[in-house]
């Protein structure tokens with residue numbers, strides 16, 4: 390685990406953006422070097438804001454960088470700095486859905502790449518009929534994000550069917566589910582792109598913000614056996630995501646929580662478990678299931694593997 394002071398020390402040492410690129414190959418600190426024989430994975434901390442950002446970074450065994458979602462707007466600098474340390478080149482960027490806590494920072498980077506090269510983006514694009522009909526408060530950001538994506542010149546793949554696999558350097562990124570615009574309950578979240586990442590050594594499943602409806606779709610879909618994994622990203626930041634039965638049905642070894650401290654403790658300002666969120670219920674279930682390994686984003690930058 391890198392603490393914030395160490396991270397910013399290296400960040401300042403190397404500088405951000407284009408200027409960092411040529412230095413990274415020489416000065417990359419040893420603890421962010423890729424793991425031997427498999428991919429490395431980091432969970433980005435909630436470093437700039439207490440909002441529930443969601444962002445993960447992979448480094449493949451030969452150093453190719455892949456990003457999963459892009460945090461909230463104010464995390465753009467942190468994300469940019471981290472990617473600068475890894476060489477300022479992203480092989481592929483997967484976007485689960487266009488809510489501000491998943492695309493905010495990425496959208497800022499699209500507007501001002503500052504020397505960061507992004508080779509490809511994969512997402513499941515929502516149609517205007519959908520985003521004009523549901524969650525109108527998110528329409529402006531969705532429209533702006535799609536416009537920035539088109540203007541960027543980056544190769545963009547709109548994944549419209551599950552089952553698509555993208556192979557990068559011996560690691561497979563398989564799309565287990567995509568948008569379903571017929572679902573009107575919790576509509577954006579239930580249109581998350583759900584992704585399984587796997588190589589010969591380990592597997593990770595990213596549920597993004599999947600709700601109960603998408604969880605059921607996954608459990609009864611053609612890829613249900615591929616939900617079993619070593620590391621599971623907890624749906625919707627660890628509460629009011631997929632059902633408790635979803636977690637009881639699949640098998641997994643450790644939890645990734647993209648969760649701020651107040652949400653982790655269900656604390657709306659009056660203390661532990663006094664808020665309206667369901668995080669403690671999910672945490673208790675993980676205890677019942679015997680899951681002992683937890684990576685929680687409010688505790689700092691986690692190197693998962």
Ligand SMILES: [Fe+2]
Pocket residue numbers: 441443488490491598625626
């Ligand atoms: Fe979210």
